[in-house]
Amino acid sequence: MAAIKSKYTEESFVPVKNITNGMIILDNNEKVTGVKIMPRNIFILEYDMQSAIINNLKNVYNMIDYEFWIIAADRPVDINVYLSQLQLLYNSIQSPIKRKLIIEDINKANSFMNNNIVDTEYFLLFRERDDDKIQKRIRTLITQFGNAGLSSHQTTNEDLRIILDNFLNGGVTTTFGTVMS
DSSP, X not given: OOOOOOSOTHHHHOOEEEEETTEEEEXXXXXXXXXXXXXXXXXXXXXXXXXXXXXXXXXXXXXXXXXXXXXXXXXXOOOHHHHHXXXXXXXXXXXXXXXXXXXXXXXXXXXXXXXXXXXXXXXXXXXXXXXXXXXXXXXXXXXXXXXXXXXXXXXXXXHHHHXXXXXXXXXXXXXXXXXXX
16 A cells, blocks of 8 residues: 555645745755746837847747746736725816716726736746756846846746646635644
């Protein structure tokens, strides 16, 4: 009879030990990290500029000489603060025309909230043990994406949690605390 390693199923197939300093620490002490690439709508640019950005992106990906993953993750949009500001503005305005415009914005924002609108975020992740190599790769990626016309920064702990939630929990954020037995 085979020995049981863990009483928790997820420990059998999710080798995550910790998330810290913008890195997922795996059970074997490898680290998964990378950069978050800010989206940019290149299709509103002139054709030559679109082509230049696409060619520069090809160069970025061709210079990478290690295994990497491109991930698109959806993050729920929270516009509650914006809705509150609209409501305060509505309460302070007396002009019927301006109030009508604000109500239209409030209704549109509420329709977004009711339809589970999400932002799509883009990441380039890689796995590495050596902290010096990790920092060098991140600096190089940020520079190369910048040269391609895209801004990026190292992943945060929150970014990595969102990615894991998307893949492991169907996009549902875990909000429960520790269960004590």
